[in-house]
Amino acid sequence: MGIFVVMLGPPGAGKGTQAKLLAKDLNIPHVSSGDLFRDHLGRKTELGLLAKGYMDRGDLVPDDVTVGMVVERIGRPDCQEGVILDGFPRTLSQAAALDGALSERGQSVTVVPLVQVADEEIVKRLTARRVCRNCGAVYNLVFNPPAVEGVCDVCGGELYQRDDDNTETVRNRLYTYHKETSPLIGYYFAKGLLVEVDGKQAIEAVQASLRVVLEMAGK
Ligand code: ADP
Ligand code: AMP
DSSP states (O other), X not given: OOEEEEEXXXXXSSHHHHHHHXXXXXXXXXXXXXXXXXXXXXXXXXHHHXXXXXXXXXXXXXXXXXXXXXXXHHTSGGGTTEEEEESOOOSHHXXXXXXXXXXXXXXXXXXXXXXXXXXXXXXHHHHTEEXXXXXXXXXXXXXXXXXXXXXXXXXXXXXXXXXXXXXXXXXXXXXXXXXXXXXXXXHHHHTTOEXXXXXXXXHHHHHHHHHHHHHHTTO
């Protein structure tokens, strides 16, 4: 049947941090729609250039473009046994498209952890986020700093600040989350898949909570 985890929660809740740990533990891919867009952007593909304006403003990239990109990714052989989805779906239409794509394969979403963190905490987290240009490892200058400033602990790569991690764009990303993505909470609750996790805990404690959630979901 496979295991298909949808990490839900506002930007900066720690979805990526947690998804990477879970993916390693379960030996399945971590698929982040934001990372896929940033990869396109780095390669200056048509899709990347289209996405850039939306990303810079903190708006959502249109559903048709996003769904096509993610469904193609999760259709690849390495995702047949499961995937940890992070940042997708973000609209009801994306959620319906995901259900459709999985059901065509005789599969379905296994569980949806909702990582909850208050808005003000998120602004603090995101403006202090740094990401490795080489391997994508995620740090925080306040809560999870690298051993050497500006250098990735994992690979020695250069750490950078994402263009959209400034206060103004973060505020719009939060607005967009509440308006367009929060309806997914009801959508997955109605399906009996939603489990709330306290994202304010330390990274290790959030991970431990998620492991319990997955065990209870039978994984
Ligand atoms: P998301 O993928 O949900 O946007 P990230 O995983 O990138 O969020 O985390 C956002 C920022 O918050 C990063 O700088 C990360 O290091 C930091 N962070 C993640 N989890 C925690 C936590 N439990 N406590 C404090 N900071 C955290
Ligand atoms: P993230 O890396 O998840 O914070 O996403 C960064 C940006 O990429 C978002 O602010 C959006 O502009 C875009 N994006 C990522 N995932 C999606 C999605 N599922 N739907 C629409 N836009 C997305």
